[in-house]
Amino acid sequence: MHPAPSVIIFTTLSGLGFGLFMWLGLGTPDVTGMPAFAWFFVAYALSTGGLIASTFHLGNPKNAIYAFSQWRTSWLSREGIMAVVTLFTFAPFAIGKIFLGVTWPLLGNLGTLFAVITVFTTSMMYAQLKTVPRWNMFPLIPVLFELYAIAGGALLAGEARIAGWLILAVTVLQIITWMAGDKKYATLATNKGTATGLGRFGKVRMLESGHTARSYVMDEMVHLIGRKHAHKLRAIATILIGVLPALMLLLLPATKPVILLAVASHVIGVTAGRWLFFAEAEHVVGMYSARG
Amino acid sequence: MTALPKTTRKKLGLVIDLDTCVGCHGCVTACKGWNTQNYGAPLSDIDPYGADPSGTFLNRVFSYEVAPDDGGAAQTIHFPRSCLHCEDAPCVTVCPTGASYKRAEDGIVLVNEDRCIGCGLCAWACPYGARELDQLAGVMKKCTLCVDRIYNENLPEEDRVPACVRTCPAGARHFGDLGDPESEVSKLVASRETVDLMPEQGTRPVNTYLAPRPKDRMGRDAAELKPVATEAKGFLGWLDKALEKI
Ligand code: SF4
Ligand code: SF4
Ligand code: SF4
Numbered sequence: 001m002h003p004a005p006s007v008i009i010f011t012t013l014s015g016l017g018f019g020l021f022m023w024l025g026l027g028t029p030d031v032t033g034m035p036a037f038a039w040f041f042v043a044y045a046l047s048t049g050g051l052i053a054s055t056f057h058l059g060n061p062k063n064a065i066y067a068f069s070q071w072r073t074s075w076l077s078r079e080g081i082m083a084v085v086t087l088f089t090f091a092p093f094a095i096g097k098i099f100l101g102v103t104w105p106l107l108g109n110l111g112t113l114f115a116v117i118t119v120f121t122t123s124m125m126y127a128q129l130k131t132v133p134r135w136n137m138f139p140l141i142p143v144l145f146e147l148y149a150i151a152g153g154a155l156l157a158g159e160a161r162i163a164g165w166l167i168l169a170v171t172v173l174q175i176i177t178w179m180a181g182d183k184k185y186a187t188l189a190t191n192k193g194t195a196t197g198l199g200r201f202g203k204v205r206m207l208e209s210g211h212t213a214r215s216y217v218m219d220e221m222v223h224l225i226g227r228k229h230a231h232k233l234r235a236i237a238t239i240l241i242g243v244l245p246a247l248m249l250l251l252l253p254a255t256k257p258v259i260l261l262a263v264a265s266h267v268i269g270v271t272a273g274r275w276l277f278f279a280e281a282e283h284v285v286g287m288y289s290a291r292g
Numbered sequence: 293m294t295a296l297p298k299t300t301r302k303k304l305g306l307v308i309d310l311d312t313c314v315g316c317h318g319c320v321t322a323c324k325g326w327n328t329q330n331y332g333a334p335l336s337d338i339d340p341y342g343a344d345p346s347g348t349f350l351n352r353v354f355s356y357e358v359a360p361d362d363g364g365a366a367q368t369i370h371f372p373r374s375c376l377h378c379e380d381a382p383c384v385t386v387c388p389t390g391a392s393y394k395r396a397e398d399g400i401v402l403v404n405e406d407r408c409i410g411c412g413l414c415a416w417a418c419p420y421g422a423r424e425l426d427q428l429a430g431v432m433k434k435c436t437l438c439v440d441r442i443y444n445e446n447l448p449e450e451d452r453v454p455a456c457v458r459t460c461p462a463g464a465r466h467f468g469d470l471g472d473p474e475s476e477v478s479k480l481v482a483s484r485e486t487v488d489l490m491p492e493q494g495t496r497p498v499n500t501y502l503a504p505r506p507k508d509r510m511g512r513d514a515a516e517l518k519p520v521a522t523e524a525k526g527f528l529g530w531l532d533k534a535l536e537k538i
Contacts, residue, residue, distance in 0.1 A: 001416070059410020059430025066389035066407045073294045076413055077388035130382065130493055131419045189492045192356075196371060197487025197501060198310075202360040207368060210320075210352030213345045217421040220412065284490065285421040288354060288373065 001132065002223045003278035006057040011122065012271050014050025014083070015145065017043050018115040019153025021090055025112030027103060028157050036097040042156060044087070051083055075128055079121035086114040119149045126277075133188055134181040134281045144170070144177050148270065155245070155263055164249030167266065171242025174273060178234055185282060195287035209289055221283035230280050233272060240269025294387045296380065300399035303471030304437055305377050305498035306457065307480055310487065311505050312464035315355050315370030319456035319465060323351040323374070323435075326455035331440045332405045333429035348426045350374055350435045351456055358504075369504050372465070374456075375422040375435035376489065376497030377401050383414035383423060383434075391432070399471070399498055400439055405431045419493045442467070470498050 020043040023029075031039060055061050068084075070077040089111040096102045123145035126135040135141060151166035192206070193199015211218075245262035252258045327350055328334040337347035351374035359366040377394075381401050384392045391408035394401045403414075410430040415423040423434045438454035441447060451458060457465040468477035477500075485503040524532045 057411065059412070059425050059427075059432075060408055061410075063389060063391075063407055063409045066391070067409055067411075068388075070294045070388050070390050073385040074388045076386065076411065080388065125386075125413070128386070129417055131417060190490055194492060195490055196356055196369075197489050198356060198358050198369060198504075200487075201504070201506070202358045202364075202366070205357045205359070206354065207357050208315075208355040210354045210373065211349070213347075215346060215352075216348065216424040216427070217415070219346075220415065220425075221421070283416070284419050284493070287490075288421060 001278045001281045001283060002220045003275045004057055006053050006055075008271060008274045008278065010050045010054035010057070011277075012050070012267070012274050013046045013053065014122070015119060015149045015270075016152040016156060016267070017045070017047030017050060018083075018086065018118050019149030019151070020046065020156045021086065021115040021153070022112045022150060023153045023157040023159070025090070025093070025108040025110075025115065027105065027108060028159060030103070032097050032101045032103070034098075036094070039157075040090070040094040040098065043090070047083070047087065075121055075124040079118065079125060082114060082118040082121050086111060086118050089114050115149075116146065119145050131284050132281050133184050133190075133284070135277075137177070137180060137184065140177055140180060144173050147173055152266060152270065155249075155259070155266060158254075158259060160249045160254035160259055160262075163262075164246050167242050167249065168246045171238060171246065174241065175238065181280070188284075190284050190287060192287050192290060195284070206289060206291055217285060218289065222286045222289060223279060227280060230276060233276055237269050237272040237276060240265050241273055242266075242269070245269075294384050294390050294392060296384055296394055297396035300379075300394070300396055300471070302398040302469045303377075303379075303498045304398045304400055304442070304468070305470050305477075305500070306374070306437075306454065307466040307468070307470070307477045307500050307502065308372055309464040309466070309484075309502040310369050310371065311502060312462050313353075313370040313372060314462045314464070315353055315368075316461060317353050318459050318461055319372055320349060320351050320353055322455040322459035324349055326438065326441070327433075327436065331436050332403075332433070333426055333431055335433060336426050336428035338427050346427070348424045348433050350422075350424070350433060360506075365507075367504060367507055372456075373420060373422065374499075375401060375418075375437075376420060376495070376499040377435075377437060379496040379498060380494060382417040382419075382493075382495060386413045386417045388413070398469075400437045401434070402436055402439065403432045403434055405429070408432050419490050419495060437467075470500060 024039060024043060067077055067080045071081055093104060093107045093111055096104055120142055123142040127138050127141040130136050147170045151170045154163035154166050192204040196204055198204050245266045248258050248262045324335055335348040339345050351372060353370055353372045356369050356371055357366050358369055377399055381394055384394050389407045389409055391404045392414050408431040410425055412425050414432060423432055426433050442452050453467045457467045466477050468475045470477055472478060481500050487501045487503045
């Protein structure tokens with residue numbers, strides 16, 4: 001799949017933002033007044049920044065209002081609704097904390113629940129797609145997305161020790177997901193024979209593509225560039241997402257510079273990981289145009 | 293809306309004969325022409341005369357070679373691909389806006405461009421590469437089964453079929469109700485072997501592909517051809533004998 005910057009930024013930032021909301025809703029860190037303002041500002045900036053980035057991916061954003069209408073069937077619609085509901089639930093909670101110096105735990109916990117559901121809907125947008133075998137892994141993909149949000153949120157919330165362990169866990173789960181994806185694709189039932197239905201007559205080979213130039217389907221779904229360096233990138237992402245931040249958070253004193261460095265490394269690593277999430281994902285339509 | 297109808301009253305679709313298709317791309321051109329001047333946003337081209345041309349098409353013809361496992365001669369098969377108007381259309385249920393829908397009356401899968409946000413999720417969900425986001429209009433384009441021809445009473449009756457069917461010089465494309473066992477297309481399908489496209493995706497396409505018949509098997513089949521007559525009869529027999537005598 002084409003690793004469009006808008007969707008990479010969207011899943012990375014909004015994942016972190018809703019992850020931070022999850023902790024803030026549970027009262028971690030337990031702050032009021034100006035410090036609370038700073039934390040909620042970061043959470044809102046990340047989550048809405050991510051959502052705004054995702055609209056750059058739309059061909060026709062002027063119809064965006066309709067995207068809230070199909071919650072009965074569409075995970076993307078559910079995601080839009082849950083994101084808005086979560087942001088609105090946290091608004092009075094944040095106002096209470098910042099201006100009134102009070103905490104409404106029930107509201108906060110409800111917000112946390114909504115944030116968890118939002119991240120789940122995002123993950124299902126990918127996990128539901130049978131056409132992209134590497135994404136079509138339930139519950140692995142949703143659990144991975146949730147753990148990324150919870151771990152990143154803990155890190156942003158300043159919970160150094162907890163974040164260290166969670167980041168270690170998400171790194172291990174990411175490696176497991178890569179391996180599961182490799183296995184799934186290697187044992188896939190779909191090939192050029194089943195794609196064309198001609199497999200029972202012999203060995204199928206493409207002679208001529210349906211187009212001499214580029215096409216939307218090729219550009220969007222048959223992205224081949226990333227796969228060459230995938231293994232090197234996986235190693236780099238593993239170090240940045242997890243190994244480095246976890247070592248810093250678990251072994252060094254939890255000072256501001258240490259946490260900031262860990263955040264920087266983690267965010268760059270997650271961005272690289274999300275780039276791979278798209279670039280490595282094969283779409284079955286590629287079978288129709290695969291040479292050889 | 294994006295919930296799929298449980299059943300549709302008709303199952304309108306195409307029957308494409310892989311045995312007959314000569315790969316002329318006539319259907320591609322006819323489709324592009326009709327759908328650029330009619331239903332919805334035109335099918336745009338980007339940089340059409342430049343170094344990196346691209347454009348939106350609702351139908352494209354690929355060509356494959358099939359080499360039999362027993363070492364017989366390989367066959368070339370031309371393979372037109374457009375929307376299959378699936379009964380379990382995954383492109384419809386993923387759509388967040390309700391722009392994508394399947395009609396309960398005839399099963400045609402359409403995009404309402406006045407609702408589409410151009411998110412592209414439906415194209416991701418389609419296993420067959422049948423949807424293309426128009427790069428100028430920013431909305432999703434797909435085969436409409438020429439919905440603006442097949443019911444169009446302003447057209448002469450023989451033109452009330454999809455443009456690709458009407459134009460095919462080889463007669464490789466057929467249109468009709470595949471839900472009615474008595475229809476011409478259903479009878480055609482019943483009389484022939486068919487091929488399924490990615491049945492493992494569970495989309496249950498309405499469009500049906502007729503399998504290519506085996507060709508170029510002379511080597512093996514020649515042995516089975518027995519001479520039908522060893523001695524000539526009638527006028528030719530007399531001529532043969534007469535010439536022998538000379
Ligand atoms: S062929 Fe693709 S676009 Fe057409 S109905 Fe099936 S899944 Fe949808
Ligand atoms: S591109 Fe348009 S039709 Fe396709 S899923 Fe998005 S809104 Fe629906
Ligand atoms: S039915 Fe119409 S829209 Fe569909 S491929 Fe044929 S010409 Fe194109």
